Amino acid sequence: xxxxxxxxxxxxxxxxxxxxxxxxxxxxxxxxxxxxxxxxxxxxxxxxxxxxxxxxxxxxxxxxxxxxxxxxxxxxxxxxxxxxxxxxxxxxxxxxxxxxxxxxxxxxxxxxxxxxxxxxxxxxxxxxxxxxxxxxxxxxxxxxxxxxxxxxxxxxxxxxxxxxxxxxxxxxxxxxxxxxxxxxxxxxxxxxxxxxxxxxxxxxxxxxxxxxxxxxxxxxxxxxxxxxxxxxxxxxxxxxxxxxxxxxxxxxxxxxxxxxxxxxxxxxxxxxxxxxxxxxxxx
Numbered sequence: 001x002x003x004x005x006x007x008x009x010x011x012x013x014x015x016x017x018x019x020x021x022x023x024x025x026x027x028x029x030x031x032x033x034x035x036x037x038x039x040x041x042x043x044x045x046x047x048x049x050x051x052x053x054x055x056x057x058x059x060x061x062x063x064x065x066x067x068x069x070x071x072x073x074x075x076x077x078x079x080x081x082x083x084x085x086x087x088x089x090x091x092x093x094x095x096x097x098x099x100x101x102x103x104x105x106x107x108x109x110x111x112x113x114x115x116x117x118x119x120x121x122x123x124x125x126x127x128x129x130x131x132x133x134x135x136x137x138x139x140x141x142x143x144x145x146x147x148x149x150x151x152x153x154x155x156x157x158x159x160x161x162x163x164x165x166x167x168x169x170x171x172x173x174x175x176x177x178x179x180x181x182x183x184x185x186x187x188x189x190x191x192x193x194x195x196x197x198x199x200x201x202x203x204x205x206x207x208x209x210x211x212x213x214x215x216x217x218x219x220x221x222x223x224x225x226x227x228x229x230x231x232x233x234x235x236x237x238x239x240x241x242x243x244x245x246x247x248x249x250x251x252x253x254x255x256x257x258x259x260x261x262x263x264x265x266x267x268x269x270x271x272x273x274x275x276x277x278x279x280x281x282x283x
Contacts (some may be wrong), residue, residue, distance in 0.1 A: 034256035035086055035263075042263035044216035046090040047083065047255075048238070050230055051075070053222030053246030066110045071248035073118055080165060082252035084129060086259060090164040090212055094230050098138065098172035112146050115169065119149040123156055130162035136208035137171035138179075166212060173232030180206040209234055217262045219255075221247045237269050 035043065051072060058068030076093065083091045096111060103111075126133065133154050139147055150169070183206040187193035193202070204210060215231065215238045223244040227235065241258045243250070 034253065035259050038260065038263045040087070043087060043259060044239075044262055045088065046092070046213050046215045047088055047217045047219065047258075048092040048094070048215035048231055048235065049079070050094045050218070050220040050224075050228055051247040051250075052220060052224055052228075054248060056222065057246040057248040065107060068248055069107075069111060069114055073114065075247055075250050076118070077122070078251045079255055080126075080131070082255045084131070084163060085252070086256070088163060090166060090215075092136075092166040092168060092209075092212075092215060092231070094168045094171065094228070096137075096169045096171070097229060098170055098175055099229065101141075112143055116146050116149050119146075119153045123153045126153075126165065127156055127160060130160045131157060132160040132162065132164045133157040134164055134166040134212070135169055136166060136176075137169045138175060139170070142170055164212065166209070168230070171208070171230075173227075173229045176208050177233065179208075203233070207233060214238065216267075217241060217258065219243070219258050221245055221250050237267070239265055239267065 054068030054072045055065040056068070057071065058065050061067075079093075080091060095115065100111070101108065135150050135154060142150075180203055184193065184198060184202065188195060188198075209231070214234045214236070218227075218231070218235050218238040218240050220226075220240070220242045223242060225242060231238075239262050241261055243254065243258070245254055
């Protein structure tokens with residue numbers, strides 16, 4: 001998941017000078033100071049995160065895996081606060097994948113209760129923060145009490161006009177694309193859509209994330225170098241940032257480092273930077 005020129009051992013691609021600079025900024029009085037010098041145009045509008053490493057964090061400390069999930073909720077709060085502070089417009093979090101149903105029954109029960117408790121406890125706060133909530137993924141087979149709290153929170157936040165928090169719950173990128181195909185197929189059968197009108201824009205209209213911009217930056221914690229079936233269509237041109245930091249230890253400063261790393265990249269979307277290839281016959 002790293003840039004082609006980066007090795008797995010140096011997933012950030014940071015030079016010694018950059019690391020020293022980050023160390024200096026770590027003493028800043030406010031976390032916003034960590035990215036204060038970055039031009040607004042170089043700060044991502046939409047950040048997606050694969051929150052990985054809860055179980056390993058807990059096991060390394062002799063705790064049960066569920067304690068890692070509990071601690072991970074603190075990182076969700078921390079990162080959401082950081083995104084608001086840094087002016088990020090949208091944050092999408094991979095909370096529960098469609099493959100996670102393979103986990104032990106007691107862990108699944110705890111995760112559902114934790115999700116429900118988060119929605120109930122955080123609802124007043126995110127409304128006060130003017131955060132709009134969107135939830136993506138298949139509703140079946142989520143428990144009815146969890147679905148009830150999801151619907152209540154989404155409805156309560158529908159009047160908010162600030163940044164968007166998008167939670168991917170029972171989400172799978174392949175399942176999303178299957179649902180897109182089904183939706184388009186139904187419109188074709190009804191005659192409300194012509195085959196010649198099926199293009200990328202039409203596909204995007206049927207995505208769970210319809211209405212949201214594609215992520216500019218995809219962060220994965222815990223050092224794993226894979227997408228894990230996450231936003232397969234949407235991250236086609238996202239910048240990838242992998243950190244060895246486990247999710248329960250990922251905080252605003254770690255988020256600022258990811259944003260700074262992103263700001264130093266040149267996004268070409270398949271093109272070239274002609275200013276650096278003036279004499280290149282292939283430019």
